[in-house]
Amino acid sequence: MAVSAFRALCGKSTSLNLSSRKMKEVPECVYTLTKLSALLLNNNTITALPVQLLALQHLTELNLGNNALTEVPAVLGHVQSLKKLYLFSNHITAVPPDVIGGLQNLIVLNLNHNHIQRLPPEIKSLRKLQHLSVLDNQLEDVPEDLGHLTELREINLTSNRLTRLPKQLYQCKGLTKIHAARNRLSSLPEGIGKLKQLAVLDVAGNKLSMFPTEFHLLPLRELYCEGNSFVRREPTSSVQKAEVLTLKELAARLVLREDRGGVSLVHRMLPRYPGLRSMLLEASRCALCPGPFLTTWLECVHFVSLRKVGKLRSPLTVPVRARLCSYACFNVKGHSYYAVATRHVEPN
Template sequence: MAEAVVRALYGGSTSLNLSSKKVREVPQCVSRLSNLSVLLLNNNCITALPVELLSLQQLEELNLGNNALKEVPAVLGHLESLKKLYLYSNQITLVPPEVLDGLQNLVVLNLNHNQIQRLPPEIKSLRKLRHLSVLDNKLEEVPDELGLLTELSEINLTSNQLSFLPKQLYQCKDLTKLHVARNKLTSLPEGIRALTKLQVVDVAGNKLSMFPIEFHLLPLKELYCEGNRFVRCEPVSSVQNVEVLTLKELVARFVLSEDRNRSSLVHRMLPHYPSLSALLASGSCCAVCLGPFLTTWLECVHFVNLRKDMKMRRSLTIPVRALLCSYTCFNRKGQVYYGVATR
């Protein structure tokens, strides 16, 4: 090991490979390699990093995978040039917020196979992050701030304890791969249609009953969804109550309809009433008549074939959620939506 460091020091090397050397402590002399851009320390027994490593201001890639770290070393927060950071297969339980604040140029972050229960909101500091992998941890939730990482291309949260995903996730418009298999998800948040570049979705081994609205309009190439609790198309008798809309709902539907007409008085005046605009923002439209409504009148499902409807190789049929504004639309001939019965 010493020979490798000396050789790098006198040769002006920009990379140093100390992987699989049974290293327990990183030699402080490594901090003298100020031109280092790549440092490989994986497959060792390292429990901490010396503070002197903050002198490695040119370092762009650091691999600390398969060591004995119990938290993300604080010194990493001072390595502002880091673009790739690998911390897989350690014993990490904590990700200090102050460390993330200093990693604003990070592109790849791999925290696989640790014991992390939460990611701090300060993850929003990683504005250039493209690949985030926290596979096989103990995550119980993901912070809303993840949606601020708008350059994310791939997220892997497989094998955790997640029961929900934040709706802000769909602000990551460049996302192409979403892996959330083997969690405890009962639903995916509405708005996934915004991810127009999404190609791969893996939700296998969760507790999903159906996919969110307009899921079938995504340009997916791969979908893995085995081992969920999807609703099935079975005949069940239904009871249709008399439709009685509240005055609030009637007015909301009128305003929403008028707002579609850019020349209408309602459309021009609505920006002057921000609280009303905020209320109407939660509205939706009927899958049959396309008319707007504020609250869900009838929750339905339709069954989509991956090969026929989404041009994928598999011929699997999946349930996709749909909202209808009234029983009038529900009973219309030719529509392909089914009411959802609970047992």
């Protein structure tokens, strides 16, 4: 190790590779290499980083993968020059908010193969982040604050314990790859159609029953969805109940229709009622009429050939959610939407 550091010092090198040296701590001489931009310390047994790391003011890449860290070193929150940080295969259980909030220039963050249960809301500070990987952890939730990462291109959440993804993830409109395989997702949030650059979607090994409404509009090149419990196209008799809309629903539909033109009195007055405006953002449009409505009256599904999704060449057909505003629309002949039936299993 000393030879490597000596050569780096004499040659004024900007990169130092100390991986696989059986080190328990970083040698003091490393902190004299103030011109370093890349420091590779992976495959050792390092348990902590001292404050002397701050001497490396030009450090942009730090690889601490496969070490013995039990927490993200606090000193990293002050190394604002960092652009690439690798912390994979350690024993980290949490990501401290104050540390993550100081890494505002990060482009790559790799936390794979740890024991992390949640990401802090302060992750929204990583406005330049393009690649986030938290594969093989114990994540039970993903913060809505991910929606602030507008530069995000790839996110890997594979092999965690997630039951949902936040709809705010779709505010990251530059996403090209989403990996969320082997979780516990029962649905994907609506709004996926906003991801106009999404090329790879991996949701294999979850509990999905169908894809969200705009799924078939995605420009996908790769889709992995095996190992889910998708609804099947099996005709069965339906029981239709009389439509009794609540006063709230009737009023919402009226306001939504008036607001649609953009010139009505209702449209001009809505900014004065932010609560109402926020509620109406959750509205949908009927797949048939296409009239606006607030509460899903009838959830349906249509079956889309993957040959019609992006540039996929798969012969498979997958169920895609559709929302109808009423049984009146559902009863119109000639459409390809099916109501979703829930099988009742008789007790033994």
